Amino acid sequence: MVSKEKLKELRLFAADIRIAALEEFKAIGVGHVGGSMSICDLMACLYGGVMRIDPSNPRWEQRDRFIMSKGHAGPAMYAALALRGYFDREELLTLNRPGTRLPSHTDCNRTPGVDMTTGSLGQGFSTALGIAMGCKKKKLDSYVYVLLGDGECEEGQIWECAIFAPAKGLTNVIGFVDYNRLQICGTLEEVAGLSGIGEKFAAFGWHVVDVADGNDVEQILEAIDRAKEAADKPSMIILNTKKGKGCSFAEDVFNHNMPVSAEQAEEAIAALEAYKAGLMA
Amino acid sequence: MKIICAKNHEPGAREMRAVYAQSVVKLIEAGEPVLVTDADLMRAIGVLPYKEKYPDNIFDCGIAESNMIGVACGLSAEGFIPFTHSFGTFATRRVMDQVFMSGAYAKMNVKMLGSDPGVCAALNGGTHMALEDVAMMRAIPEMTIVEPTDAVMVEDLIPKIAHTYGMFYIRMCRGKAETIYEEGSEFDIGRAALLREGGDVTIIAAGREVVEALQAAALLEKEGKDESANYEFSGGVFSGSCRGASGPDGADRHTGQVRRSRPGRRAQGALRSDGGGHRRRGPEGRLQKVKRECIGQCPV
Incomplete structure (x- = not known):
């Protein structure tokens, strides 16, 4: 049972991640707002206590790993990493700028705390399974967390992974599907007819938890x-x-990759600050 | 680099695949963090007999090449040295994006074997003939292509490939190849060997084409162009390797920089300046550099 205090802390952390991500989008004026905002609560849980990590030692061998297979949600991950001290918060304002360490999609050679390069959908899942297999071979008790987009599950490679992980006994893998039901050109059902993702993983031999x-x-x-x-x-x-x-301006509109004006960002940040004040009251 | 040319070019006693399998198993037995995986073609490449003995190091990914490359990249991120295998077509065309992003762009360390490339696919037909694999892999800046010529070269290069960090594409036929080198020959990745001296024509070949090139040289000799030079690149025909091997400094193999600049152009340039039909005015100095690496002359 998690204490009320801890839950409050994580809710505040999630709001701070949203605010920091909005500052990134505001600085560059455009970005993958929808799919970043939808996962901020997960980021807060993982980087707010679930994962065994040491921000001062991003490559610590004993750490839990996290792979952002839906690589376009990098900005939310960067916000969490900066707030946990992997790098300065000011660096968030360099998102997607020339020479930045924070590219649109996550890159393990650029950003402290990023365990694998992703961006081409479906691939992060396979690399996560390789990392999980490697951890097992090294007798590490680390967990490997991997986040998939729901639209990403249209990739065939996802289902190659779905066969592989249970067959190889990769019990140290905990995956997530960001099931927001929207992709670029419509709902999942409209675009390609994908539904019942949880049932499908269960049929492939995964332990599925529906949230x-x-x-x-x-x-x-x-x-x-x-x-x-x-x-x-x-x-x-x-x-x-x-x-x-x-995110006040992004809910209920097309938000996969959208322009973000300074006014919109400030308004959304103000709303989040008000929400935080309410939590603390 | 120590080249001992074989006296004749009879097919070797051992199949290339058997030597590959023995070479990777030897690394495993030496305690190296080498892992060998496949997309249901272990039987075809000769690794299957070792799977039971080394279950921690040898595993199958099933007919799922994309996942295989990704898994190998993840294992590489954890410090392992994975060797993957499929037929040349599926080792390259089918997984180009995985090789590029999860492997090369992420700067991983995966050794990808594509077997029976090009016409070696033989009875499997056109669908299985990887004729564009080199062109594709060459376009990836972080990739090194190696095309072993015979069993001696496979045996010598596999440990060197394992010990050289980075993405490798190894293309080779599975069966017996004509013996070009005697046992005891040693090769450097990216370094050319001069197999036959001459000044009229330069032929650059790799892998299976080497024996063909030597035969072509013999034909040319009969026609009067009696001084042909055959080069073979132990590092394959890859641009950086090619240039490094035949450039002004014969020892220059810092191919990464060269490749990153303009790979295609470098390759063409290298072939033009060093092999593009030069006659007496050919780059003598460059030839000299390479010559010193060769301690034997191939019979024609």
């Missing part, structure tokens, strides 16, 4: 606990999220 509200840190933490209990299988946690969650 009714994937933007609720309490439910996310509970799901991760349940995933760890199922020690005989890799786990896939289905996070039913809202694309653009917590």
Whole structure:
């Protein structure tokens, strides 16, 4: 049972991640807002206590690994990393600028705390499984967390991974699907007819945990606990999220990759600050 | 680099695949962090008999080449040295984006074997003939292409490839290849060997083409161009290797920089300036550099 204090801390952390990500988008004026905002609560859980990490030693051998297979949500990850001290928060304002260490999609050779280069959908999942296999071979007790987009699950490579992980006993893998049901050209069902992602993973031999509200840190933490209990299988946690969650100008509009004006960003940040004040009251 | 040319070019006693399998297994037995994986073609490449004995090092990914490359890249990130294998077509065309992004762009350390490239696919037909694999892999700045010529070269190069960090594409036929080098020959990745001296025509060849090139030289000799020179690149025909091997400094193999600049152009340039039909006015100095590496002359 997680304490109320801890939950409050994580909710505040999630709001801070959203604010920091919005500052990134504001600085460059455009970005993958929707899919970044939808996962900020997961980022808060992972980087706010779930993962065994040492920000002063990003390559620490004993660390838990995280692979952002939906690489376009890099800005949310960068926000969490900066707030945890992997690098200065000011660096967030260099997102996508020439020479930045924070490219649009995550890059393990540029950014402290990024474990694998991603961006071409489907590939991060395979590399995560290789990392998980490597950890097992090295007898490390690290967990390997990997985040998939729901639209990403249209890639065939995802289902090659779905076969591979249970077959190879990669019980140290805990995956997440950001199931916000929207992709660039419409809903998942409209674009390619993909549905029932959780059922599909279960059929492939995964331990599947369905999270009714994937933007609720309490439910996310509970799901991760349940995933760890199922020690005989890799786990896939289905996070039913809202694309653009917590960002006043992005919810309920096309938000995959959108322009962000300074006014919009400031307004959204003010709303998040007000939400934080409410939490602290 | 120590080249001992074989007296005749009879097919070798050992199949290339058997030597490959033995070479990677030897690395495993030496305790190296080498892993060998495949897309359901272990039987075809001769690794299958070792799988049971080394289950921690040898595993199958199934007919899922994209995942295989990704898994290998992840293992590389954890410090392992994975060797992957499929037929040349599926080792390159099918997984180009995985090789590029998860492997080369991420600066990983995966050794990818593509077997039976080009016409070596033989009875498997046109669908299985990788004729564009070199062109594709060459376009990737971080990639080194190696095309072993015979069993002696496979045996010598596999440990060197394992011990050289970076992405490698190894293309070779599975069966017996004509013996070009005697046992005891040693090769450098990216360094050319001069197999036959001459001044009229320069032929640059790699892999299976080497024996063909030597035969072509013999034909040319009969026609009156009696001084042909055959080069073979132990590092393959890759641009950087090619230039490094035949450039002004024969020892220059800092191919990474060269490749990153303009790979295609470098390759063409290298071939033009050093092999493009030069006659007496050919780059003598460059030839001299390479000559010193060769301690034997191939019979024609």
